[in-house]
Amino acid sequence: MDDVALTKAGIANFNLMALTSIIPPGTVIAEPGTFKGDGIGQILPVVVATSAGRGHHVAALGWVCSPEGGLLFEAAGKNTDAVIQDITCGLQDMTRKRSWNFSDISYRIQEADYSAGCALVAAVFVIPRPQFLEWFWTSPSTGGVHPGE
Numbered sequence: 001m002d003d004v005a006l007t008k009a010g011i012a013n014f015n016l017m018a019l020t021s022i023i024p025p026g027t028v029i030a031e032p033g034t035f036k037g038d039g040i041g042q043i044l045p046v047v048v049a050t051s052a053g054r055g056h057h058v059a060a061l062g063w064v065c066s067p068e069g070g071l072l073f074e075a076a077g078k079n080t081d082a083v084i085q086d087i088t089c090g091l092q093d094m095t096r097k098r099s100w101n102f103s104d105i106s107y108r109i110q111e112a113d114y115s116a117g118c119a120l121v122a123a124v125f126v127i128p129r130p131q132f133l134e135w136f137w138t139s140p141s142t143g144g145v146h147p148g149e
Helices: 003-009 080-096 131-138
Strands: 015-018 043-066 069-077 106-124
Touching: 003 106, 043 080, 069 080, 069 106, 080 106
Parallel strands: 015 043
Antiparallel strands: 043 069, 043 106
């Protein structure tokens, strides 16, 4: 992945952890544009679509939601219509395998046209850390790893 594209997305200083394309039930989907999270080196769960190189590139994510959960599908290439078609077909195939009441498909598409560059779209999963995990990482009474020691 291209560092410039990651920086513009606000996720260059994180360790990105690739997820499969399942959206948990009750997820609130927001499109902030650029991620504003803190935590250099922290693990950040993401689903990423990227296309890089010379010329015109397209990266896109499509998603559908339901009360039971949602699905994401990523696609990339050089032609916007073909990328959208890939997402549509992929999500239609995925939704046929589940008996959930899905929303219409939503898309986030990024295009880049550079002599060398990258089109990138990322779905960032902001998951609050469970309290017990916070205690494990910070409590001197555990045998775990302690930041700053």
